[in-house]
Amino acid sequence: MPNVSPLYHVLSSLLALFALFQPRNPNSPPCISGWIPWLGAAFQFGKAPLEFIEQARVKYGPIFTVFALGNRFTFVTEEEGIEAFFTSKDTDFEQAVQQTVQRTTSVPAEIFYRNHSRLYSMMKGKMGTSSLYLFAGTLCQELHEHMDCLGTAGTENLCDLIRSVMYPATVNILFGKGVCPTNKGDIKEFEEHFQKYDEGFEYGSQMPEYFMSLANLLEVSYPGNLAAFPWKTTLLQHLLDDLHGKHLAPNYALLLLWASQANAIPVAFWTLAFILSHPSVYKNIMADIGSVFGKAGKENIEISEDDLKKLLLIKWCTLEAIRLRSPGAITKKVVNPIKIQAFTIPAGDMLMLSPYWVHRNPKYFPDPETFRPDRWKEANLEKNAFLDGFVAFGGGKHQCPGRWLAIMEVHMLVVLFLYKYEFILLDPVPKESLLHLVGTQQPVGACRVQYKLRQ
């Protein structure tokens, strides 16, 4: 907790009281404010945010406000609200995330605002569908290399198994080899710090000392003559080239590292876990892999983007896993009052949308709780369009710039794993954490697998 004076607390409590006892605008959405000034409904909300959101929707209707920690969070859960969330000019993404970015990576507001839209456009281009071929070959090579470290057989927690391959492979393609620690000894320590940081991210955990080692690495790796480095054109390099405030390079590198790992690794876990726990899907996938690469396990296969296009069922499984375990909430700041249905949402509110719950609306996804990869048959994936109502990557102007790369990473990882190894799930697939609001739902508890190299 940063040093905050008692006067600040008194003032903010008074302001919150003032806000609480203001005559309510009759056009405001119903507000759940609890009875404790400033804290509001924070306690009930914080205990199990996802359940809280759904119960509030049932009780108060499709638009409601939660007052907590001196802030108003207004949730929209149906069409008109979702449309406004993604398209209204009266909301702002940068203002919604700036404070979290400052707390978690120590990037000051002024530098954040100066950099954001330029860096976003750069990333959108570098990770867009027409650039994916640049990553495909190296990604496949990296995945092979790190899978080879698993040996011929073993028993392991599936999430750890995936992380031990996916983390080094993806940081090497985005940052360049040698920038982040990826040898076996260092990985463990790095992962422990990263996991703690990720778990605390939604509570605004501060940038840990440990990550300043990334700063040292960057200083060593990026001296004046950048052209001398073979990985000059990595995404990290582009980011550093475009950055205003070069002294904040390690902070931005950490932000990119977090964004690139925090969702993609759990999604890979859920995709494989769902496939292994649905025998008929598993069987059809193995038949598909056989038809593209021949008998599984024989060769050190190279996977191209074209091969992936032929393995559509695995892509559907990836998207279906993302649908079922997507982020609990995304947010925008309301900068001018917005009218949605009969309500006016005042400027200053945080507008909230829960991909997790939108994906459980049977209007968009019939039989929503069931893992049904074939529902993705209806999506025009050739034209890079998702299904209506699929909002795991956000939408509109600020959609996740890494979404196509993330899907390709998971797709390729699953193809290679299943081609090379036989798996047996030893534990049932865990239920997701009901406490997780930011980012992909994390598995709770271990889910062990036995794996064996195919002969």
Ligand code: HEM
């Ligand atoms: C399945 C995996 C992933 C999911 C579910 C996911 C989801 C999201 C979501 C929901 C947002 C916020 C959008 C909004 O609020 O409107 C976001 C932003 C972002 N994502 Fe992803 N993401 C994934 C993978 C990745 C990967 C692999 C990368 C990079 C290599 C990445 C980079 C980013 C960045 C840089 C932003 C911030 C964009 C901005 O500042 O405007 N993401 N992602």
